[in-house]
Amino acid sequence: DAGVTQSPTHLIKTRGQHVTLRCSPISGHKSVSWYQQVLGQGPQFIFQYYEKEERGRGNFPDRFSARQFPNYSSELNVNALLLGDSALYLCASSLAGGVGIQYFGAGTRLSVL
Amino acid sequence: AQRVTQPEKLLSVFKGAPVELKCNYSYSGSPELFWYVQYSRQRLQLLLRHISRESIKGFTADLNKGETSFHLKKPFAQEEDSAMYYCALGETSGSRLTFGEGTQLTVNP
Numbered sequence: 001d002a003g004v005t006q007s008p009t010h011l012i013k014t015r016g017q018h019v020t021l022r023c024s025p026i027s028g029h030k031s032v033s034w035y036q037q038v039l040g041q042g043p044q045f046i047f048q049y050y051e052k053e054e055r056g057r058g059n060f061p062d063r064f065s066a067r068q069f070p071n072y073s074s075e076l077n078v079n080a081l082l083l084g085d086s087a088l089y090l091c092a093s094s095l096a097g098g099v100g101i102q103y104f105g106a107g108t109r110l111s112v113l
Numbered sequence: 114a115q116r117v118t119q120p121e122k123l124l125s126v127f128k129g130a131p132v133e134l135k136c137n138y139s140y141s142g143s144p145e146l147f148w149y150v151q152y153s154r155q156r157l158q159l160l161l162r163h164i165s166r167e168s169i170k171g172f173t174a175d176l177n178k179g180e181t182s183f184h185l186k187k188p189f190a191q192e193e194d195s196a197m198y199y200c201a202l203g204e205t206s207g208s209r210l211t212f213g214e215g216t217q218l219t220v221n222p
Contacts, residue, residue, distance in 0.1 A: 003156075033208070042117075042199050042212030043157070056208030090157065099145050099203025099210050104157040 004093050004105035012111045013081050021076045021108045025093030031055075032074040033102060034066055035090040043090055049074055050097030078110075086112045115140040117202050119213035126190050127221050134185040134216045136174075136200030145203035146176055146183040147210070152196045160198070161185070170194070190220045 005024045013019050025032050031050040035043035045058040049068035068074045072093075078085055088109050092102035116139045126132050138144060146163040161169055163176045163183060174185045183200060200213040 033210070035210075035212075040214070042201075042214045043210075045209045045211065048208035050208075058209065097208055098206070099208065101159050101162065102210065103159075106156050 004091055004103055006089075006091050006105040006108050008108060009106065010109045010111075012113060014113050015081055015083060017081050018077065018079045019081060019110060021078075021089050021091075021110070023074045023076070023091030023093075023105060025072050025074070025091075026103055029093035029095055029103070030072055031094045031097045032068055032072065033092045033094070034074070034076045035092065036060075037088040037090055037107070039087075046076070048097065055097045081112045083112050086110060115144075115202050115204065115209075115211045117200050117211050117213035119198075119200055119216050121216050122214065123217050123219070125219045125221060128192055129189050132187050132190040132194070132218065132220075134198050134200075134218065136183045136185065136213060138181050138183065138200075138202050140181075140202055140204075142205045144176075145205065146174075147201040147203065148172070148174055148183075148185050149199045149201055149212075150196050151199070157199070190218075192220045192222055194218060195220045 007022045033048040034046040037043045047066045048056040052068045063079045066076045088107040090107045091105045118137045148160040150160040151157045172187045199215045202211045
């Protein structure tokens, strides 16, 4: 098993553009969580999806949205990008919803110029 | 609001010395606490979960509700313990995991 996979690994965008990040969970895991990690800080919770429904949302503006597909993969979308959105975006999967053991992907590094 | 504080951004010890990474939290409910670790060029991974009460790689952590702390300890540090350590707090019956800012541990030979 490859573990949690995220694509792309790196991305460069300009202000005002929109971006879509993708995540495939570990086989058998039904929950996906998204985190933003700014340099020098710990990961910050953005969303959790379980069985294709949003189960939790962090303190992020409506420019951030996500969805989960029938195969449990997930997309994170960010509209109207700001310089401050530059960060490492981490995806984590777990067997079920809640705060059980989470398995992290390697992340997508987003740079907004 | 829940909050996790790791007071030391950097911690340096010599091989064989004891190490303690501090974590304090604030949360109105009954917390679930974790330590996650990130070794160089590897992804973030779970080290310990307080409800498991296990010792992993020689590390232990005890939840002290009176002091609202969940410090990570190891009696004899090894060079391979050098990594970034994050303390994390989970909501009871919730989905949010709140991380501290992390402590970079360096174990010198």
